[in-house]
Amino acid sequence: MDETTLTPALLWTPTRAGKTPLDDYRRHVNRRYYQNLKTTRALHRWSVEQAQDFWVDLYEYLGLKPRLPKGMTRAYDDTVPMSSNPPFFPGLRMNYAENALFANPDPDAVALVGIREGMDLAKEDGEQVTWREFREKVRLTASALRRSGVRQGDRVAALVATSIWAMVLFHASAAIGAIFTSISPELGLEGCVARLQQVTPMILFADSDTVYKGKTIETQAKVQQILDRLKPQTQTYIVPVASKPTAFPHIDDLLAKANPSDPLAFAPTSFNDPLAICYSSGTTGAPKCIVHRHGMIMNLKKISAIHNSTTLADIILQYSSTSWVVFYVMCGYTACGAKTILYNGSPMYPDAKELLRMVEKYKVTYFGTSPRYLLEVEMSKTVPKREFDLSSLRIVYTTGATLSPQQYHWFYSVAFPPHVHLCNTAGGTDTATSLVAADPCGPIHAGEMQVFALGMDVDVADPNTGKSILASGEAGEMIVRKPFPSMPCFFWGDTGIKKYKESYFERFADIDVWAQHDWLSCNPKTGGLVMHGRSDGVLNPSGIRFGSGEIYAIVEAAPYNTRISNSLCVGRRRPNDTDEEVFLFLVMSPPHQLTPQFRADVKAGIRNALSARHVPKYVLEVPGIPVTINGKKVETAVKQVLGGKDVTPSNTVLNPETIGYFSRFRDLESEPRGAKL
Numbered sequence: 125m126d127e128t129t130l131t132p133a134l135l136w137t138p139t140r141a142g143k144t145p146l147d148d149y150r151r152h153v154n155r156r157y158y159q160n161l162k163t164t165r166a167l168h169r170w171s172v173e174q175a176q177d178f179w180v181d182l183y184e185y186l187g188l189k190p191r192l193p194k195g196m197t198r199a200y201d202d203t204v205p206m207s208s209n210p211p212f213f214p215g216l217r218m219n220y221a222e223n224a225l226f227a228n229p230d231p232d233a234v235a236l237v238g239i240r241e242g243m244d245l246a247k248e249d250g251e252q253v254t255w256r257e258f259r260e261k262v263r264l265t266a267s268a269l270r271r272s273g274v275r276q277g278d279r280v281a282a283l284v285a286t287s288i289w290a291m292v293l294f295h296a297s298a299a300i301g302a303i304f305t306s307i308s309p310e311l312g313l314e315g316c317v318a319r320l321q322q323v324t325p326m327i328l329f330a331d332s333d334t335v336y337k338g339k340t341i342e343t344q345a346k347v348q349q350i351l352d353r354l355k356p357q358t359q360t361y362i363v364p365v366a367s368k369p370t371a372f373p374h375i376d377d378l379l380a381k382a383n384p385s386d387p388l389a390f391a392p393t394s395f396n397d398p399l400a401i402c403y404s405s406g407t408t409g410a411p412k413c414i415v416h417r418h419g420m421i422m423n424l425k426k427i428s429a430i431h432n433s434t435t436l437a438d439i440i441l442q443y444s445s446t447s448w449v450v451f452y453v454m455c456g457y458t459a460c461g462a463k464t465i466l467y468n469g470s471p472m473y474p475d476a477k478e479l480l481r482m483v484e485k486y487k488v489t490y491f492g493t494s495p496r497y498l499l500e501v502e503m504s505k506t507v508p509k510r511e512f513d514l515s516s517l518r519i520v521y522t523t524g525a526t527l528s529p530q531q532y533h534w535f536y537s538v539a540f541p542p543h544v545h546l547c548n549t550a551g552g553t554d555t556a557t558s559l560v561a562a563d564p565c566g567p568i569h570a571g572e573m574q575v576f577a578l579g580m581d582v583d584v585a586d587p588n589t590g591k592s593i594l595a596s597g598e599a600g601e602m603i604v605r606k607p608f609p610s611m612p613c614f615f616w617g618d619t620g621i622k623k624y625k626e627s628y629f630e631r632f633a634d635i636d637v638w639a640q641h642d643w644l645s646c647n648p649k650t651g652g653l654v655m656h657g658r659s660d661g662v663l664n665p666s667g668i669r670f671g672s673g674e675i676y677a678i679v680e681a682a683p684y685n686t687r688i689s690n691s692l693c694v695g696r697r698r699p700n701d702t703d704e705e706v707f708l709f710l711v712m713s714p715p716h717q718l719t720p721q722f723r724a725d726v727k728a729g730i731r732n733a734l735s736a737r738h739v740p741k742y743v744l745e746v747p748g749i750p751v752t753i754n755g756k757k758v759e760t761a762v763k764q765v766l767g768g769k770d771v772t773p774s775n776t777v778l779n780p781e782t783i784g785y786f787s788r789f790r791d792l793e794s795e796p797r798g799a800k801l
Contacts, residue, residue: 131569131647131649131650132529132569132570132571132572132647132650132652133529133533133569133570134567134568134569135532135533135535135536135546135568135569135570136536136542136545136546136567136568137567137568138564138565138566138567139543139545140564141565142565144433144564144565145429145430145433145435146164146167146430146431146433146563146564146565147565149167149185149430150164150167150565152185153167153170153181156181157170157174157177157181163565163566164563164565164566164574164575165566165575165651167578168575168576168577168578171578171579172579172580172581172605172606175199175202175579175581175606176197176198176199176200176202178578178579179199179200179212179422179579179609180192180196180197180198180199182422182426182578182579183199183213183422186422186425186426186429188218188223188421188422188425189218189222189223190216190217190218192213192216193215193216196213196216199212199213199609200212200213200214200607200609201214202606202607205636206605206606206607206629206636206637206638207625207628207629207636209607209611209612209613209614209621209624210607211394211395211396212395212396212419212607212609213395213396213419214396215394216394216395217392217393217394218393218394218395218418218419219298219299219301219390219391219392219393219418220295220298220393220399220418220420220421221262221295221296221298221299221390222299222390223421223459224295224298224421224455224458224459225255225258225259225262225295225299225388226259227458227459227460227461228255228436228461228462229436229461230255230436231254231255231256231259232254232255232256233254233255233436233461233463234252234253234254234255234463235253235254235255235257235258235458235463235464236251236252236253236258236288236291236458236463236464236466237249237250237251237252237253237463237464237465237466237486238250238251238252238253238287238288238466238468239465239466239467239468239469239482240287240335240365240467240468240469241335241336241337241338241467241468241469241470241473242335242338242469242473245481245482245485250465251288253288258291258292258295259388261288261292261296262292262295262296262299262388263382263386263387263388264379264382264384265292265293265296265378265379265382266296266299266300266386266388266389267381267382267383267386268378268379268380268381268382269296269297269300269302269327269378270300270386271381271382271383272327272359272378272381273326274300274302274326274327275300275301275302276300276301276302276391276393276397277301277302277303277398278302278303278325278326278327279302279303279304279305279323279324279325279326279401280293280297280302280303280304280305280325280326280327280329281305281306281307281320281323281325281327281328281329281358282294282304282305282306282307282328282329282330282446283306283307283309283316283328283329283330283331283343283347283350284306284309284329284330284331284363284446285308285309285331285334285335285365285445285446285468285469286444286445286446286451286454286466286467286468287331287363287466287468288466289329289363289375290306290446290451290466291455291458291464291466293306293329294306294400294452294455298399298400298418299388299389299390299391300391301391301392301393301397302326303323303398303399303400303401303415304399304400304401305319305323305325305400305401305402305413306400306446306447306451307319307320307403307446307447308445308446308447308448308753309330309331309334309343310334310336310445310753311447311753311775312775313346313349313350314775315753315774315775315776316346316350317350317353317354318410318411318774318775319403319411319413320350320354320358321353321354322410322413322616322617323401323413323616324354324355324356325354325358326358326359327358327359327360327361328347328350328351328358328359328360328361329360329361329362329363329375330343330347330360330361330362330363330372331343331362331363331365332344332362332363332364332365332366332367332368332369333365333366333367335365335366335468335469336469336470336473337470337472337473338470338473338474340365340366340367342367342369344362344367344369344371344372347360347362347372348371360372360373361373361374361375361377361378362374362375363375365468393418394418395417395418395419395609396417396418396419396613397417397418397613398415398416398417398418398613399416399417399418399420400415400416400452401413401414401415401416401616402414402416402449402452402553402556403447403553403776404553404554404776410774411774411775411776412615412618412623412627413615413616413617414553414554414612414615415612415613415614415615415616416452416556416610416612416613417609417610417612417613419609419610420452420556420557420609420610421456421459422609422610423556423557423577423579423608423609423610424452424453424455424456424459424556424557424610425456425459425460426557426577426578426579427453427456427557427558427561427577428456428457428459428460428462429460430578431558431561431562431563431564431577431578432490432519432521432562432564433518433519433564434457434460434462434490435460435461435462436460436461436462437462437489438457438460438462438463438489438490438518439462439463439465439486439487439488439489439490439516440454440457440458440462440463440464440465440488440489440490440492441465441467441479441482441483441486441488441490441491441492442454442457442464442490442491442492442521443467443471443479443492443493443494443497444492445753445754447753447754448553448754449551449552449553449556450492450523450524452556453492453556453557454492457490462490465482465486465488467479467482471493471497472500475504476497476500476501476503476504476506477501477504477506477511477512479491479493479497480501480506480508480511480512480514481512483512483514483516483517484512484513484514487516488516488517489516489517489518489519490518490519490521491517491519491520491521492520492521492522492523493520493521493522494522494523494524494525494755495522495524495525495526495527495528495531495548496524496525496755498522498527498531498534498535498539499531499680499685501539502531502534502539502685503685503686503689503713506539507538507539508539508540509539509540509541514540514541514544515541517540517541517544518543518544518545519544519545519546519547519562519564520535520540520544520545520546520547521547521549521562522546522547522548522549523548523549523550523551523558524754524755524756525755525756525757526548526654526655526656526657526673526676526677527546527548527571528571528676528677528678528680528681529570529571529677529681530677530681530682531681532546532568532570532571533570534682545562545564545568546568547561547562547563547568547573547574548573549561549562549573550573550602550642550644550653550655551577552640554612554627554628554640555604555608555610555611555640556610556612557577557580557608557610558577558580559576559577559580559582559602559604559640560573560574560575560576560577560582560653560655561574561575561576561577561578562574562575563575567650569647569650569652571652571654571677572647572650572652572653572654573652573653573654573655574652574653575651575653576653579608580604580608581604581605581606581608582602582603582604582605583602583603583604583605583637584598584599584600584601584602584603584644584645584646585600585601585602585603585632585637586600586601587600587601587659590603590632590634590635590637594646595646595648596648597645597646597647597648598645599643599644599645599654599656599669599670599671600643600644600645601631601639601640601641601642601643601644601659602639602640602641602642602643602644602655602659603631603632603637603638603639603640604637604638604640605637605638611638612624615627639659641658641659641660642655642657642658642659643655643656643657643658643659643661643662643671643673644656655671655673656670656671656672656673656674657671657672657673657674657759658672658759658760660759660760661694661759661760661763663693663694663695663704663706664695664704665695665703665704665705665706665737665741666703666737668737668738670734670738672692672693672694672757672759674734674738675691675693675708675730675738675740676691676693678729678730678733678734679691679708679710679726679729679730684725684726684729686713687712687713687716687722688710688711688712688713689711689712689713690710690711690748690749691708691709691710691711691749692708692709692746692749692750692757692758692759692762693706693707693708693709693740693759694706694707694709694759694762694763694766695707695763695766696763696766696767696789696790697767698766698767698768698790699767699768705741705742706740706741706742707740707741707742707744707766707789708726708740708742708743708744709744709745709746709749709762709786710726710743710744710745710746711745711746711747711748711749712745717745718743718744718745720797723743723795726743727739727740727743742789742792742795743795744789744795744796746782746785746786747782747785748779748782748785749782750762750773750777750778750779750780750782750783751777751778751779752776752777752778753776753777753778755778758773758777758783761773761777761783762783762786765783765784765786765787765790766786766789766790767790768790770787771783
């Protein structure tokens with residue numbers, strides 16, 4: 125980074141400086157360990173330099189059950205390689221559900237609110253479940269699962285949307301030590317089969333209907349097609365949503381098996397026993413089945429309770445599908461005793477304001493969303509703070525992509541109340557936690573994330589040597605240098621942990637570190653962090669390395685986002701090419717087209733904002749951009765297609781038909797003179 129780089133605009137300063145849970149924890153560390161840590165960054169440095177003390181102390185500070193054995197002073201064996209995945213708190217028996225279900229001491233407080241697309245929020249309150257009722261539903265479901273033959277280590281699969289039943293099934297599975305796995309019901313047949321064939325569930329729950337964007341589609345036929353391809357046979361129960369299918373037993377038939385006298389008991393699982401299976405959003409090949417442990421609750425609560433200041437008084441609206449790890453992140457707020465709103469439907473139906481209506485109606489304090497959703501709100505010309513009462517809102521939390529500097533400015537100058545803490549974070553399905561997190565004690569600068577999460581020894585590494593370049597301001601590989609308690613247990617079906625090591629530990633030959641495969645830099649003036657995209661998508665024309673995110677931050681911001689609805693920036697390097705050429709593909713918002721003049725304007729905008737060396741050689745209009753089911757742009761597969769490879773997209777791609785379209789650009793040597801190729 126050039127030392128003459130201007131410090132980005134300061135947009136937010138803490139409104140509760142010195143009075144946040146993060147301040148409380150910092151003071152606790154100062155007292156217990158005789159420190160004089162004054163900032164969150166200083167606390168983070170201590171937490172990674174004294175990792176054993178930090179994790180042992182954090183377990184106790186979060187009040188996790190049971191207490192650690194007396195004399196346990198080390199969280200893990202730090203004499204073995206990180207890639208060996210050393211267990212945390214070996215010998216400790218603990219259960220996720222026991223730690224989550226008693227988080228609120230008031231049994232009559234509302235724990236969960238279920239909302240379905242199409243509800244009239246002006247007239248309906250949704251289904252409300254108190255903590256007493258939540259625990260009772262989990263007790264009966266756990267009893268019924270046990271009496272249906274489900275045992276510790278068996279897989280319980282749920283083809284269900286974000287809902288009260290999704291939460292009950294997850295916590296009931298955890299209680300008996302079964303391994304839960306969820307898939308959003310709108311995922312296609314092949315995507316469902318590719319996942320369930322690998323994990324062979326003993327029992328399957330499925331929503332009767334998929335509700336999305338104003339359509340209600342029965343799932344009974346798809347469920348039967350899935351079962352026809354699963355071996356061994358799977359017990360199946362339907363969760364009612366809209367219709368009443370008759371081909372399968374109803375979930376009430378399962379509950380009828382419960383013994384009313386069975387207590388809410390918890391299997392004696394260990395901190396490191398499998399809890400849940402998530403699936404990678406890789407865009408070619410079968411999805412990886414990433415197995416997470418009961419102990420991941422430790423990082424979930426660390427982020428929600430300490431970084432994000434969650435208390436019993438909070439009301440959480442975290443939009444997520446059950447196919448995404450963010451579903452489990454949302455459960456972490458429930459594990460802090462907060463009220464959680466569960467929405468089954470599209471965030472864009474009937475329009476981009478629906479989630480904002482929920483924020484107003486339920487007096488939401490924490491709103492979890494994505495940069496793409498905020499962009500949709502901006503493009504719809506909605507000004508949230510004028511149209512809705514957002515006075516309850518304390519924090520807006522975005523993940524899944526990078527917020528552009530322009531979006532930060534729009535958020536604070538136009539859209540939301542100035543007191544709201546906007547934080548863009550980074551983590552992943554693999555880590556089941558944030559690597560880059562919120563700092564309620566520190567400032568926010570436009571375009572920058574705030575801090576590394578406590579205990580996570582994150583660094584920016586030279587892509588060739590693996591040495592730290594964090595202080596230089598240059599972008600490099602985002603890595604983690606020490607173990608953490610939400611590392612996956614293993615991948616299901618990965619004999620000899622071969623794929624596990626390939627995925628995280630083979631990026632560098634000479635150092636044993638976790639590679640996140642993201643491209644990151646740290647601003648030496650502010651300490652803020654900037655994500656530039658996936659490291660395998662880094663652009664390298666004529667030796668100038670930069671991330672696709674730098675281009676998106678320009679073309680998906682004003683003034684271009686009035687004409688551009690989506691974009692994809694990738695490089696092409698065919699087998700005989702001596703250099704990489706950069707392509708920028710644009711989806712235009714009707715009725716706009718990519719004219720030669722607008723193409724020139726886009727290139728000039730990139731040149732002025734970045735440099736002449738960042739300007740793509742080709743700027744082209746396309747009908748669509750491939751995205752995963754979680755809304756992430758599919759760069760790698762398109763890059764492979766441009767380079768001459770025939771790619772079979774995986775079932776995680778929401779619109780796989782769009783990938784083949786890009787093969788027409790393999791031999792392109794000049795831009796078309798007209799609007800389209």
